[in-house]
Amino acid sequence: MSLTDFIKNYRKSKRVLFTTPSHGQGDFIIPECKKYLGKKFYNCDYSEIEGFDNLSSPEGIIKSILDNASSIYDAKAAFFLINGSTSGIIAAMYSVLSKNDKVLIARNCHKSVYNGLVLTGAVPVWIMPDYNEEWGIYESINLDYLEEILSKNKDIKAFIMTNPTYEGVMTDVYRVSAICRKYNVILIVDEAHGALWNFHKSLGTPSLVQGADIVVQSLHKTAGALNPSSVLLLSKETPVPKERVQEALNLITTTSPSYPILLNIDSVINFLDSDEGKDKLFELTKSVNRFIRSVKSNPNLQVYQYNNDVTKILVKVTNMSGFELSQQLFDKYNIEDECANEKSVLFITGLGTTKQKLKKLERALTKICSSNIKITQDKTIEQGFCNIEPRVRYTPSAVWGRMYKEIDINYALSRVSTELVCDYPPGIPVLLPGEVIKKEHINYLINKKKTIKVLL
Numbered sequence: 001m002s003l004t005d006f007i008k009n010y011r012k013s014k015r016v017l018f019t020t021p022s023h024g025q026g027d028f029i030i031p032e033c034k035k036y037l038g039k040k041f042y043n044c045d046y047s048e049i050e051g052f053d054n055l056s057s058p059e060g061i062i063k064s065i066l067d068n069a070s071s072i073y074d075a076k077a078a079f080f081l082i083n084g085s086t087s088g089i090i091a092a093m094y095s096v097l098s099k100n101d102k103v104l105i106a107r108n109c110h111k112s113v114y115n116g117l118v119l120t121g122a123v124p125v126w127i128m129p130d131y132n133e134e135w136g137i138y139e140s141i142n143l144d145y146l147e148e149i150l151s152k153n154k155d156i157k158a159f160i161m162t163n164p165t166y167e168g169v170m171t172d173v174y175r176v177s178a179i180c181r182k183y184n185v186i187l188i189v190d191e192a193h194g195a196l197w198n199f200h201k202s203l204g205t206p207s208l209v210q211g212a213d214i215v216v217q218s219l220h221k222t223a224g225a226l227n228p229s230s231v232l233l234l235s236k237e238t239p240v241p242k243e244r245v246q247e248a249l250n251l252i253t254t255t256s257p258s259y260p261i262l263l264n265i266d267s268v269i270n271f272l273d274s275d276e277g278k279d280k281l282f283e284l285t286k287s288v289n290r291f292i293r294s295v296k297s298n299p300n301l302q303v304y305q306y307n308n309d310v311t312k313i314l315v316k317v318t319n320m321s322g323f324e325l326s327q328q329l330f331d332k333y334n335i336e337d338e339c340a341n342e343k344s345v346l347f348i349t350g351l352g353t354t355k356q357k358l359k360k361l362e363r364a365l366t367k368i369c370s371s372n373i374k375i376t377q378d379k380t381i382e383q384g385f386c387n388i389e390p391r392v393r394y395t396p397s398a399v400w401g402r403m404y405k406e407i408d409i410n411y412a413l414s415r416v417s418t419e420l421v422c423d424y425p426p427g428i429p430v431l432l433p434g435e436v437i438k439k440e441h442i443n444y445l446i447n448k449k450k451t452i453k454v455l456l
Helices: 003-011 031-037 037-044 061-073 084-096 112-120 143-152 173-182 242-253 259-272 273-298 324-334 355-370 438-446
Strands: 075-079 102-106 123-127 156-162 185-192 214-218 230-234 300-303 312-317 343-348 405-406 420-422 428-431 452-456
Touching: 003 259, 061 075, 061 230, 061 259, 075 084, 075 102, 075 242, 075 259, 084 112, 084 156, 084 185, 084 214, 084 230, 084 242, 102 143, 123 143, 143 156, 143 173, 156 173, 156 324, 156 355, 173 259, 230 242, 230 259, 242 259, 259 273, 273 300, 312 324, 312 428, 324 355, 343 428, 428 438
Parallel strands: 102 123, 102 156, 156 185, 185 214
Antiparallel strands: 075 230, 214 230, 300 312, 312 343, 405 452, 420 428
């Protein structure tokens, strides 16, 4: 039984509740909230009342919908995340890491990994993915380099990587998982942007299928769910006990879970697994591929298509920086992209991307490319943070709570940062607490911030 059907059947009982939440399932709704959310949203908002279930120790309807999700994903266990993939990443780290354990992390990780480092006390070892200067993005991990690091650091317990990247670039997780198994390393994959892969294999192969131990997906990014609906999946072959993951989630998850978000996650997964959902995904990919074919015909525009998920559209225009293209789209055509860098612009598509939206973007790009192309003036391009290899002096947990002072960034060379410096989007750290500030950091940050917090 779906959570939707469960709540529908429960409401027929007309039980009188003197419990939380205090809106009484919509008996009173703040007018502004009612205007934008509607009464039905409140109708499905319950606490752990008699007959319902507890997210921290599921035995009833929540266990039933989690078991259903596990079957759909072919996982040992599925866990619904009501506060986003961030909680899933932290729980995954808590499940396998203790204080002073070494963990290998790809530097294009999301900043949530930093939170996990602070809380677990683990020691980060960083691996830099390949960097594409032409597009200004990270690409996949050099697998020979990965094996070299693991062979020299036999005490590494886990490897955390992102697949696909923010821009949709894929890594061969089959080979990564084989290398990790060889060195007895747990593989955690942040697959936040690959939530559609389980349901449309042409987009990409799910990391769980490729041998990852723990995978975290964001259903809200591409799969049509509400913010911050996500799911954590545990492989059938992993040695990590599902009880350990549940214990880790209980440490960081509210004791008052949102039934509307749980209902939303359950409904989205069931929809994606249905014939209707598969038809919707087919239509999405067909529309995006049609868009890409059309805009590629313009000689002044390029689309990134190197082993990537087509729902992430990365483009660049001749003689125009990504920032300039982004600004023109926003100012002249009322179109907002997901993210821009000095070379390219990213557009993320998902279940809510209509043919009309794609057509509007296509017309705007065509007009921009056919007009007098703006020549970027001869000037120093901002230093991309992707090229800055970190130099770790202290672990993030060792720096947490220590005394600091805020100084002019021009005088920060060789000091130890106590700040997490992170562009958002994409949420990839430029500088973490405990890392030494290099000249490249100052060059990159000089036009973004005047001061920085450093260790006393």
